[in-house]
Amino acid sequence: MQEEEQKKYLLTAKKAVNTSEWYTQVIINSEFVDYSAVSGMMVFRPDSYFAWDSIKEATDRLLKKAGVQDVYFPLFIPERLLEKEREHVEGFSPEVAWITHTGKSELSERLAVRPTSETIMYDSFSRWIRSWRDLPIQYNIWASVVRWEFKHPTPLLRSREFLWNEGHSAFASLEEAEAERKVILDIYEKILRDFLALPGIRGRKTDREKFSGAIASYSIEHMMPDGYALQGPDHHSDGQNFAKAFDIQFTDRDGSKKYVYQNTYAISTRELGAMVLVHGDDKGLVLPPKLARIQVVIVPIYNNAKKEEVLEYSNLVYESIKNSVRAYLDDRDEYTPGWKYNEWEIKGIPVRLEIGKREMEAKTVTVVRRDTGKKEGAKQVHLDKSLVTLLEEIHSSMYEKALEFLESHTYAVSTYSELKKLVGSGFVQAPWCGSAECEDKIKEETGSKIANLPDGVQEKAKGKTCIYCGKEAKHIANFAKSY
Amino acid sequence: MQEEEQKKYLLTAKKAVNTSEWYTQVIINSEFVDYSAVSGMMVFRPDSYFAWDSIKEATDRLLKKAGVQDVYFPLFIPERLLEKEREHVEGFSPEVAWITHTGKSELSERLAVRPTSETIMYDSFSRWIRSWRDLPIQYNIWASVVRWEFKHPTPLLRSREFLWNEGHSAFASLEEAEAERKVILDIYEKILRDFLALPGIRGRKTDREKFSGAIASYSIEHMMPDGYALQGPDHHSDGQNFAKAFDIQFTDRDGSKKYVYQNTYAISTRELGAMVLVHGDDKGLVLPPKLARIQVVIVPIYNNAKKEEVLEYSNLVYESIKNSVRAYLDDRDEYTPGWKYNEWEIKGIPVRLEIGKREMEAKTVTVVRRDTGKKEGAKQVHLDKSLVTLLEEIHSSMYEKALEFLESHTYAVSTYSELKKLVGSGFVQAPWCGSAECEDKIKEETGSKIANLPDGVQEKAKGKTCIYCGKEAKHIANFAKSY
Numbered sequence: 001m002q003e004e005e006q007k008k009y010l011l012t013a014k015k016a017v018n019t020s021e022w023y024t025q026v027i028i029n030s031e032f033v034d035y036s037a038v039s040g041m042m043v044f045r046p047d048s049y050f051a052w053d054s055i056k057e058a059t060d061r062l063l064k065k066a067g068v069q070d071v072y073f074p075l076f077i078p079e080r081l082l083e084k085e086r087e088h089v090e091g092f093s094p095e096v097a098w099i100t101h102t103g104k105s106e107l108s109e110r111l112a113v114r115p116t117s118e119t120i121m122y123d124s125f126s127r128w129i130r131s132w133r134d135l136p137i138q139y140n141i142w143a144s145v146v147r148w149e150f151k152h153p154t155p156l157l158r159s160r161e162f163l164w165n166e167g168h169s170a171f172a173s174l175e176e177a178e179a180e181r182k183v184i185l186d187i188y189e190k191i192l193r194d195f196l197a198l199p200g201i202r203g204r205k206t207d208r209e210k211f212s213g214a215i216a217s218y219s220i221e222h223m224m225p226d227g228y229a230l231q232g233p234d235h236h237s238d239g240q241n242f243a244k245a246f247d248i249q250f251t252d253r254d255g256s257k258k259y260v261y262q263n264t265y266a267i268s269t270r271e272l273g274a275m276v277l278v279h280g281d282d283k284g285l286v287l288p289p290k291l292a293r294i295q296v297v298i299v300p301i302y303n304n305a306k307k308e309e310v311l312e313y314s315n316l317v318y319e320s321i322k323n324s325v326r327a328y329l330d331d332r333d334e335y336t337p338g339w340k341y342n343e344w345e346i347k348g349i350p351v352r353l354e355i356g357k358r359e360m361e362a363k364t365v366t367v368v369r370r371d372t373g374k375k376e377g378a379k380q381v382h383l384d385k386s387l388v389t390l391l392e393e394i395h396s397s398m399y400e401k402a403l404e405f406l407e408s409h410t411y412a413v414s415t416y417s418e419l420k421k422l423v424g425s426g427f428v429q430a431p432w433c434g435s436a437e438c439e440d441k442i443k444e445e446t447g448s449k450i451a452n453l454p455d456g457v458q459e460k461a462k463g464k465t466c467i468y469c470g471k472e473a474k475h476i477a478n479f480a481k482s483y
Numbered sequence: 484m485q486e487e488e489q490k491k492y493l494l495t496a497k498k499a500v501n502t503s504e505w506y507t508q509v510i511i512n513s514e515f516v517d518y519s520a521v522s523g524m525m526v527f528r529p530d531s532y533f534a535w536d537s538i539k540e541a542t543d544r545l546l547k548k549a550g551v552q553d554v555y556f557p558l559f560i561p562e563r564l565l566e567k568e569r570e571h572v573e574g575f576s577p578e579v580a581w582i583t584h585t586g587k588s589e590l591s592e593r594l595a596v597r598p599t600s601e602t603i604m605y606d607s608f609s610r611w612i613r614s615w616r617d618l619p620i621q622y623n624i625w626a627s628v629v630r631w632e633f634k635h636p637t638p639l640l641r642s643r644e645f646l647w648n649e650g651h652s653a654f655a656s657l658e659e660a661e662a663e664r665k666v667i668l669d670i671y672e673k674i675l676r677d678f679l680a681l682p683g684i685r686g687r688k689t690d691r692e693k694f695s696g697a698i699a700s701y702s703i704e705h706m707m708p709d710g711y712a713l714q715g716p717d718h719h720s721d722g723q724n725f726a727k728a729f730d731i732q733f734t735d736r737d738g739s740k741k742y743v744y745q746n747t748y749a750i751s752t753r754e755l756g757a758m759v760l761v762h763g764d765d766k767g768l769v770l771p772p773k774l775a776r777i778q779v780v781i782v783p784i785y786n787n788a789k790k791e792e793v794l795e796y797s798n799l800v801y802e803s804i805k806n807s808v809r810a811y812l813d814d815r816d817e818y819t820p821g822w823k824y825n826e827w828e829i830k831g832i833p834v835r836l837e838i839g840k841r842e843m844e845a846k847t848v849t850v851v852r853r854d855t856g857k858k859e860g861a862k863q864v865h866l867d868k869s870l871v872t873l874l875e876e877i878h879s880s881m882y883e884k885a886l887e888f889l890e891s892h893t894y895a896v897s898t899y900s901e902l903k904k905l906v907g908s909g910f911v912q913a914p915w916c917g918s919a920e921c922e923d924k925i926k927e928e929t930g931s932k933i934a935n936l937p938d939g940v941q942e943k944a945k946g947k948t949c950i951y952c953g954k955e956a957k958h959i960a961n962f963a964k965s966y
Contacts (some may be wrong), residue, residue, distance in 0.1 A: 036557045037564055037606045038594065044555035046622070053553060069776075070536060072527035074519045075558075075596070076580070077628055081520055097559075099596065102631035103577040108598040109520065113558070113582065113596065123520045133817060138926055139529070143627075144558055161558055162963035231755060293552075 010458030011284055011348045019226045019277070023154075027276055030285050030346040033155045040153030040160035041150075044269075047347065048156075050293035052163060052269050056142060058164060058195055058290075059267060062187045068138045068167060072119050074113040081119040083244040088118060091212025095147040113146045118213065118264065121168050122246040129170060129260060132252050137170045137306065138180070157230075157483060162250075164268035170248060170260040174239075177261035181218060181235050184265045186232035188220060191267065196275050197288040197398040198222055199406045200232050201478060203452035208436055211264075215239040220450040221478065222274045223406045227425040229480035230274050231453045233267040241246075278402050285348025286371050288398055289391040296387055297344045298365075301337045301356035313360040317353065317380060324384035325351075325391065331364040345370065351387065370395050371398055380476075412460075412476075416467040422450045424481045429457065431473030433466035442468055442479065450477040492829045493531065494767055502709045506637075510759055512720045513768050513829040516638045523636030523643035527752075530830065531639075533776035534918070535646060539625060541678055542648060542750060545670045551621045556603050556845050558626075564602040568728040571601060574695025579629040596629045601721075601747065604651050605729040611924040612743060615735050620653045621663070639756030640713075640966060647751035650718075653731060653743040655800065657722070660744035664701060664718050667691060667748045671703060671716035674750065679758050680771040680881040681705060682889045683715050684910065684961060686935035691922055696749075699724040699887040704934040704961065705757045706889045708856035710908040712934045714749040714759050719862060761885050762854075768831025769854050771881055773876040778809045779870055781848075784820045784839035796843040800836065800863060828853065833877050834870065854881055863955035895943075895959075899925075906931045907964045911939065914956030916949035925951055925962065933960040 010029050027033050027048075034043040060070065076099060083089050092115045099111040114120070121139070128134060146161050150274065153160055167184065171177040175363040186204060192198045196407045199221035210217035214236035242248070243259035252258050279286040289295050298318055302310040311331060318329040330340050337354075344352055354366040363380045367387075370393050378386055409426030413419050422428045423446045432438060432450070443449050453475045464473040493512055496505040510516050510531075517526040527535065543553065559582060566572050575598045582594040597603070604622070611617060623879050629644050636643055650667065654660040668685060675681045683703035690876045693700035697719035705713045722906075725731070726742035735741050762769040772778050781801055785793040794814060801812040821836075827835055837849040846863045854877050861869055892909030897900050905911045915921060915933070928934055936958045947956040 034607060034611075037561050037603060038557045038559050041557035041559060043557070043607055045555055046552040049553050049555050052555075069529040070532050071529055071533050072535075072627075074521045074524035074526070074647065075629065076524060078520050089713050094586040096586060097582045097594075099580045100583045101581040102580060103633075110584075111580075124517060124526055128517075133815070144555075146558065150586075163555065204845060332616070 006251060007103045009343050011282070011346055014282055015225065015280060019224075022280075022282075024361050025275060026280050026346070030348065031179045031332045032276070032285060032347070035155070038160075040149065040162075040268045042155040042159050042161070044163075047287075047293050048272055048306075049274055051275075051287070051291035054166070054291050055191060055195055055267070055271065059187065059191050060140075060142070062190065063140055063167070063200070066138075066183050066187065068140045069139065071139045072141055072143070072219045073114075073117050073124070075114050076119045077114060079110045079112060079116075081113050081123055084119060085213055085242055088213035088240070088245075090115065092147070095149065097146045097148055114143065115145055115147050117141060117143070117166050117168065118242055121397070122174060122242050122248060122262075125168075125170055125260075126246045129248055129250050132172055132250055135170060135172045135260065136176060136251060138167070139169070140165055140167045141279065154273075156269060156276070159269075162269045164266045167263070167265040169263045170243070171262070172250065172252065172258070172260065174261045175327055177237060177263050180263055181237065184235050184263075185218060185220065185233075188235075188265075188267055188275075190269070192220065192232065193399060194395075195288065195290050195403060195467050196271055197395055198271070198274060198278060199399065199403040201406070201410070201454050203454040203478060205234075206436075206439060206450045206451050208439055209235045209450060209452075213238060213241055214239065214264075219452050221427070221480070222278070223409050223426060223480075224274070224483065225405070227409060227481070229427065229478075229482040230270070230277070231451070231482070232271060232274065233265070235265040237264060238262040238264060260277070276383075278405075279398055280348070283347030286398070287348035287349045287350060289395050292350050293326065294328045294349050295350045295391055296321065296328070296353060297340075298327065298329045298353045298355060299337050299340050299344075300329075300331060301354060304358045306360075310355060310357060310360050314355045317365060317383065320380070321387055325387050350391060369394060408418075414464065414467065419467055420446055423479060426480070427451065428479040429454065430467045430479060431461050432475050432477040433462035433469055433471045434474040435466075435469070438466055438468040446479075448481050449478045451482060452478050454478050487723065492767075492826050494765070494829055498763065499763055502707075505763075505765075506756075506760060509763055509767050509829070510638055513831065515759070515768060516832070518638070521643075524631065525638040525642050525644070527646075530770075530776050531755055533757055534758075534770070534774035537774050538674060538678055538750070538754065539648070542670065542674050543625070545673065546623055546648075546650070549621075549666050549670065551623045551652075553624065554622045555624055555626070556597075556600050556607070560597060560600075560603045562593045562595060564606055565595050567602060568696055568725060570724070571728075575599065575630070578632065579711075580629050580631055597626065598628055598630050600624060600626070600649050600651065601725055604730075604744075605725050605731060606655055608743075609731045611728045612731055612733050615733055617657055618653060618655045618733060618743065619659060621650070622652070623648055623650045637756075639643070639752060639759070642752075645752045647749045650746070650748040652746045653726075654745070655733065655735065655741070655743065657744050660720060660746055663746055664720065667718050667746075668701060668703065668716075671718075671748075671750055675703065675715065676882060677878075678752055678771065678773050680878055680885060680935035681754070681757060681761060682713070682886040684889070684893070684935065684937050686937040688935050689919075689922060689933045689960070691919055692933060692935075695729065696717045696721060696724055697747075698724065702856065702935050703908070704963070705761070706892050706909060706963075707757070707760045707955075707966065708888070710892065712910065712961075712965040712966070713753070714934070714965070715754060716748070718748040719746060721745040721747060761888075762881055763831070765850060766830030769881070770831035770833060772833045772878050775831070775833055776809065777811045777832050778874055779804065779811070779834045779836060780823075780832045781810065781812045781836045781838060782820050782823045782827075783812075783814060784837060786963075789840045789843075790836065793838060793840060793843050796833070797838045800838060800848060800866065803863065804867045804870055808870050833874060852877060897947065897950065902931075902950055902962060903929055906962060909963070910934065911962040912959050913950045913962060914944050914947035915958050915960040916952055916954045917957040918949075918952070921949055921951040922960075925964050929962075931962045931964050934963045934965060935961050937961050
């Protein structure tokens, strides 16, 4: 074996000791993603792209069922369009990549590479929407966006280019626009639970933390193993802000002209970063089975005497399961079983089947779970069905474990000193008066922001006082340090 | 009805009279695509995006079956990488969009927006490929690319941004690289035939017309209704050109260092333009059923007396077919049946079901085919199955018609004067000596290029003489004026 090959699949950092170094080693050395020739921009290698594509496909199916249609809009946005909505442009302009030349010619107007598509899309909406008959419009694009982050770009988590869906809707009434939010956030929650095995806390963002240009933003917030929050998918109520900036009016049934009400929403490849952080361990990635390009790897173990029989039996096993699970028979002769175990472990493949002389003779396989490391025997007969069940079990158990972590790292407090003690080790839910002053002061003094105002617990604010100013509490706020 | 709405779905140009004006009216007024705020860049509205997504999904499935894996690479390419391969950069640099600034900062090195991904990908390949064990690599990305075309950008056909797949492979030997070509071109041919209902002529490009950077290019060439050729999907043998420029070497089993052999291949949204041109008619688009977002539209016809019963029966019909075909019940009360017929005709929906009092009472429907205009009755019982069969029939008949057109517009000639007479009205296949001088002269004098050297007819060159210089012919060349 080559010296250089032995460096492959190394993982020396410990997740609990140095999460950030561990994260980098895991995603790079497992060949999940890679750096590229452009600083801050990353490469999605086959395993990470497969995971994203699976998320994309499942999300798209649910969005279409909800009446959303896919479209595609230009990658470039003329500067004048980007500047039409003041709040919006202030939110993005520091991060925009600008085209100034094409070929040898200078452009008369700079073009922005899409940091998000509101402005280019709503320019079209303003031409397409004339009558109440044209509404609602519920469009979505799957695209890559560029935001030139300057602080520590990190693959998946803070990349200068990332992939996402961008949903953009226009409705005749505020009620319809509001009703869409639950539908979309339910879809995202389902995708997180059923595909990424990730729980989260759903709620409204504060005005300080909302999307620039929105009247209200809603998010699902994840808790990372180091006690820091990471924002997941979101949904923004844009009200009539963009409609007014882009003159998106329709003639209603009564003949009157009205501005539309709009929403936007997104899920991005950042989720893959959350998935790595939440599920990974000191052996590497742990992929949720539905996102694993290879779900079951078969490793034959043989000495020269029994090689052919063991390989033949391994192949029989492979043939018997390949239509039920995504299987790979690792019959590469040039690597030892130990090397292979290490490779598939750092890559996070959910199940390994070990097949040696003993298994061959007993018509069994040894089944090793990646998530728990548990080893047990299984009969070759009906292995296809038992593997399908096992993958489901692995998924559920990964989700339960993550949920348990989230719940045990969510604290309800009623004083500022409690918050200060707990901050940085999870979500700290505390009564808040709703003023930006208190929010800013708490951020300044503790480094924690309000991730969101969680659904389902807001009633608890009644009768409580703000942990900072002591005035009447209006919300329960989810404080956390964040990624 | 609003004045402005009446302008919708208008089609006044005739395909045979003014193909270019007809094309523009059809794709814009049917709401298939639209112009955008960026000159030369287009919007894919739901129907065109659905068609592309269907092509993408089907192609991707076949590529994966052939061992290809999807990945994603950065949108930007540093100028120094783009310049590593001289021929390549000369091919693209006049069309490159350049990023010079991000936020308020000037970049120290310009970044190109991906016109194609060889250079950024092969920079990674050079780090990933070390040993024969790492080969072959067969990767693919689905992406948008930007080429700042300056002459008459036309939506779908010549757009400054288009969507495509980019296949990029690396093999240990030339033989393996060559073997991939048939697999990929077979996949493309299948997609064209089974999804777009488009035939084409497969063959090798001449050295003049090949991809810059390749040692040989192969293409499938379409014939448009105006007698002009349009290049379809292609596959390029890059040999070791890029491997040498990017230092992609591997250690072979015998310990020696070798450069890899590479291929690239692509199918793009240009195919949708070909599809419109080939199948469309004076009533608008004619969509191949597999690419139609709505395959069957139901139009109820009623007066006030029978409205509820007709709608109820229409709904029963809809419910009975919706799981077998993509159906839409057009029960919009504010439009007349005539308006609806026109709308669905220009949009190219394959089948219309008309349901009035007569159909309701007889438990039938009137079935109208978009491709032929043929109208006939059908029983409501088993309508789901008969519609599935009908859609298949429509697809086959669209393909046959296109094939017949291609065949009747492909001429075999043996003299230059015959070629001059026929040029511009189809493919003119003629013996050619293989020299670039003759190729150039013919192009200069007739405006026709060699689309490709068609497979299957090359033996006919034996014993023939070049139509231009009279020397021994080496090839049968497919001359055509082209898009």
